[in-house]
Amino acid sequence: MLMPVLFRMKVIPLILLLAVVFAFLLNWPVLLHFYNILTHLEHVKIGFVISIPFVLVAALNFVFMPFSIRFLLKPFFALLLITGSMVSYSTLKYKVMFDQSMIQNIIETNPQEAHSYLNGSIILWILLTGVLPAILLFLIKIEYPSKWYKGIAYRLLSMLASLALVAGVAALYYQDYASVGRNNSTLNKEIIPANYVYSTVRYLKDTYFTTKEPFQTLGDDAIRVANKEKPTLMFLVIGETARSQNFSMNGYSRDTNAFTSQSGGVISFANVHSCGTATAVSVPCMFSNMNRTDYDSNKAANSEGLLDVVQKTGVSLLWKENDGGCKGACKRIPTIEIKPTDNPKLCDGETCYDDVMLENLDTEVAKMAGDKLIAFHMIGSHGPTYFQRYPAEHRHYMPECARSDIENCTQDQLVNTYDNTIRHTDHVLAQMIEKLKQYSDRYNTVLLYVSDHGESLGENGLYLHGTPYKLAPEQQTHIPMQVWMSPGFIAEKHIDMTCLKNNAAKNQYSHDNLFSSVLGLWDISTSVYHPESDIFRGCRS
Structure with missing residues (x-):
């Protein structure tokens, strides 16, 4: 059964729109953290403050563009929207960081434990910020360039534009970004979906695609003098x-x-x-x-x-x-x-x-x-x-x-x-x-x-x-x-x-x-x- 079409959109603007959604909606916790840091600094350049969301959108647009392939785009970004929504809630409400250890915790959590985290707030959040955008994505009729080489060219131009924006901001405010980054090392671990995708890939690689060490016995020489009067x-x-x-x-x-x-x-x-x-x-x-x-x-x-x-x-x-x-x-x-x-x-x-x-x-x-x-x-x-x-x-x-x-x-x-x-x-x-x-x-x-x-x-x-x-x-x-x-x-x-x-x-x-x-x-x-x-x-x- 074909999905109904809500409206049409070209693929390049759609990826930019997804970058904006991730930057301002799902990455709201990291923006709040960033601006909380800035409020405690003695001197802050207004241009640096304004540049932050633009840099985040440009970076996400650059990373998202290679995944804008026909038949991959919708399921891939729908999955990112829903999982990103879960991560966003946990980050906003509990300040959870999704490093490799956290991914291990999630994967090894049993259903009873997982159920204890469910409540009305998180369900509503996921529905509004994850499931609803994913449904809307499937209702969009995506228009791709008629020639494959045009599609590649347009994608490369979009990625180059993103790089140019980031490079331009870096030329003006590199010291500001470097200073905030050095003093707040967790910021790069808070950006959704990069944080949990990277950590998940690392966990899967280390767990399932890394050669396991040979099994080692321990204490083969162990001996013990048993208690003489009573057992322990x-x-x-x-x-x-x-x-x-x-x-x-x-x-x-x-x-x-x-x-x-x-x-x-x-x-x-x-x-x-x-x-x-x-x-x-x-x-x-x-x-x-x-x-x-x-x-x-x-x-x-x-x-x-x-x-x-x-x-x-x-x-x-x-x-x-x-x-x-x-x-x-x-x-x-x-x-x-x-x-x-x-x-x-x-x-x-x-x-x-x-x-x-x-x-x-x-x-x-x-x-x-x-x-x-x-x-x-x-x-x-x-x-x-x-x-x-x-x-x-x-x-x-x-x-x-x-x-x-x-x-x-x-x-x-x-x-x-x-x-x-x-x-x-x-x-x-x-x-x-x-x-x-x-x-x-x-x-x-x-x-x-x-x-x-x-x-x-x-x-x-x-x-x-x-x-x-x-x-x-x-x-x-x-x-x-x-x-x-x-x-x-x-x-x-x-x-x-x-x-x-x-x-x-x-x-x-x-x-x-x-x-x-x-x-x-x-x-x-x-x-x-x-x-x-x-x-x-x-x-x-």
Whole structure:
């Protein structure tokens, strides 16, 4: 069925019109950012200010022109309009940057997570700025030059005109553009569609079209002296989107650690930083033997990790997943994927409260042999639907932000809701500690909790997480870490708790420490263990 024709337009003016639409509509966030920068400068040339949208239109026209081929133009630019609309909304509302890591986050997000980002605001935005322009594009009858060589000539002339305009502006205001660019390195990552198209191509190239490294085993020389009196039971809890500054044990004014503070013996590490600002980076990084500065996702995906090394020494392992995937960290480990449809009391059909991970735990422990390590991957404080992370009885701070378009809540509502998620995580951790206490007559027990990354709650206009690490605010990288040990475990490992508490308050740590710290707690001797990275080693006699 043929589409009706709304009106006719020649191909060269149409591409220029698309460049104008992208520049003024979808790139509205970058123009706002640009002019916000200029308002804070002491001296600004009026010609430089006026030139900015013209340069953006000319640059987009130059880049768009090679794609103005018959049969390609309409589907190609319709796709760019719709995807660009999504990116524009995220940039405008949440200040999200679409680098390669963000593309990885999007591709690896499960349908339940993706659904939590949907709301009336984003749907209306996409319809008006993406779907509607795409439909109008299909209703245009595009007129192409009668001769192919004329088409090439006209396109080249349009591209040369764009280059001439950019060159002319550069001749007049190069120093101004260079100065703003040097001092605001994120601007070039905000231009739509160049930012997300380039990042997507890089991600696909690195993931699917780059020769994978040969699979590397790790810690083949690992040996461990088993406990003589009792076996060990460890709970290793990976938090989600928790930031350190909202933990009362780390100085926050609200009592968000009301439950673990009553458990007795919980030590909170005040100065810990993440490997990344998103789960897709942080989780595989923290379980690898690489540091943040030399972390290679391709290498990590083709190598064994921390849990593989522990498993080689005879420890029974289990991974319980409540956050949509372990990002490869549990690939060779027995895993239980918690299904939101299996527990209507603790799940809503799409996600589950973290309390669900305590269900059937006694049975699961009984099925494991000898020394045991159970890793729990929490949904924790995953946004933007923070209000869905805790049951009604944990609505402690009110009023809450019971919506996904969190930028439309007041700051108080947003912080209340986020703090409720932290308090509920604390409740779950306290339940886990109580469970370990019940096992302390049969096992030496220990719980180690660390979050994968933090979260922005509107500070400096930023929301959620995923900002490139070198640009990320402290809220996204400063994370909580806590440890609890039974008296039997403390005695078995000869740990000076006063020493550990002092170190937790004053020393700087990061995800880089997790690998060797866990190996150290299990007394595993291997060439991949680095004693200087073991948090606990300095406090063991």
